[in-house]
Every structure is written in C-alpha cells, then in structure tokens.
Amino acid sequence: MRFSAVLLDLDGTLLDTIPDLARASNAMRAELGMPELPVATVATYVGKGTENLVKRLLADNPEGRQPSPEETARALEIFHRHYHEVNGDEASVYPGVVEGLEAFSKAGAALAVVTNKPTQFTLPLLERMGLAGYFSQVVCGDTCARKKPDPMPFLHACELLGADPAASLAIGDSINDALAARAANMTVLALPYGYNEGMDVRNLPVDDIVMSIAEAAQWAAAR
C-alpha cells in the first residue's frame, strides 16, 4: 500500500450518530418552543460542526428568520447540555469499519480521526464505541483555527502523524471532507451511507466512491 497515513471522518463515516444528534437537536428546539424536526431533516444540517448545526436548527422556522449571535450562543449551550446527556446512546459503528481499520493497521498505516465534532463530544464517543484504540491522533472541530472544508485539520493531522499529505488517504462522507482533502493534496474516498448535507455523493470531487471502510482498505491495498 502506498499510503502511510489514513485520516478518517467520524460522523457518517465511522459512526451513525444521527439518532443522538437528532434527539439533542429536538430537545434544544423543544426548550426554545420550536416544533420537532424529522431525523432526516436534522441529518442534512450536520457536517460543518456543532455551531453551524445549531444555526441551521434555529433558521428552520416558518419565516426563515436567521438567529442573532446571542440567540445562537444560548441555543448552543442548550444543545451541548442535551448532547452530553445522549452522546453515544443510540450511535452505532457502521458495518465494515472495524474490519477496515484492522486491515489498514496491519498494512502499517498510521490512523487518525479528523472530525468537525468538538473535542468534548468526540473523545468520550470514540471510547464508548470501542474505536479509540485504533487512532494515534484525533483532530476535532475545535483543534485548529478552521474546520473542514478548510484543509487545515487534515494538514494538522498529517503533521502530527509525520506523514506527507501526498502519501495520505482521506475517507469521508461529505463535501467538507472532499474539499478539505483535495485542498490538502491528499487522495480522497467517499462513502455513500453518511450525511452529505442532503446532496448526492456521486457529485463530489473524490478519487473514488467505496461502499465501506473495509472496501476502502481493499482499494488502498491495490495501490
């Protein structure tokens, strides 16, 4: 395998976290007197970090009114409280993830998570889901000054792993992973089962689409 490092997205790539994110989102909306949203709608709001999710949840009102910074800050506090309560309760590891991570590790690749989810939720979730041990580095939404789709988090992860971005593989479910990895000069694979802000993954600027992390490991082994 020509890749010395593999950087994996979290939400929609390693874990299906939408049930918990939707529960916290609707608990926040209920506390603010807003009606419940379908889980599928919440899923289209995930991808650019928690603050962006909260802004989109607040902007989902009949008038399309955008929240003020003060309203966003207050709602974010409420969301955080609820998400801490449920984080991991209904999350699941996608099929093929453990098999794929084992295969990448056996092939000698250094593994990192690169997520837009804040550190306070990411680290306990990785532990709870039994995946923490696979990763030598975890770069979260608040680790760097900018989040994906900026290349900064991927470049930071490569630096921490001592890996050349050109010899590194990124795997994700969304436009944010694709654009960030492209800008970082990495090879990038997309998975179709996650949350791409409601868009078709077939339109993403990626090297290929694979059906699972296990298939991604096979794809990489052939190169």
Ligand SMILES: O=C(O)COP(=O)(O)O
């Ligand atoms: O927190 C988000 O918005 C998405 O997180 P991800 O980068 O792991 O997909």
Ligand SMILES: [Mg+2]
């Ligand atoms: Mg994702």
